[in-house]
Amino acid sequence: MNYDTVSDLIVRIKNAVRTRREHVDVPLSNLRRHIAEVLQREEFLEKFIPVDDGRHGALRLFLRYGPGKEPVIKQIRRISRPGRRVYKGCTEMPRVRRGFGIGVYSTPKGVLSDAEARRQKVGGEYLCEVW
Numbered sequence: 683m684n685y686d687t688v689s690d691l692i693v694r695i696k697n698a699v700r701t702r703r704e705h706v707d708v709p710l711s712n713l714r715r716h717i718a719e720v721l722q723r724e725e726f727l728e729k730f731i732p733v734d735d736g737r738h739g740a741l742r743l744f745l746r747y748g749p750g751k752e753p754v755i756k757q758i759r760r761i762s763r764p765g766r767r768v769y770k771g772c773t774e775m776p777r778v779r780r781g782f783g784i785g786v787y788s789t790p791k792g793v794l795s796d797a798e799a800r801r802q803k804v805g806g807e808y809l810c811e812v813w
Contacts, residue, residue: 687711689760699753710739716793724784726755761808771805783813
């Protein structure tokens, strides 16, 4: 059985933002933790903490909202999927919403935002985009 952990993370975040939740719990994995670190660095998340759920562990992601409880994450979209992987070099990386959003890449130097990957001159798998 194949299980796409990144798509699961994205769907959980979308549903939590849509219902205006303060936080969302997702099963713990290294890739999810690294994606959460990028989203926190780029100020799409307030913070995240590991939570003991009695099984394998979980991550509690605290979502960021603006004035009037307006969500900071307007859209989050999966790009590279198990059936169709998408790879980009550092010079081919698109600007998400003309620079108002970010792309999240899995690179040889770790999971990075598009700006960090360009700065370090590395390419990789284009996981998702957020704006």
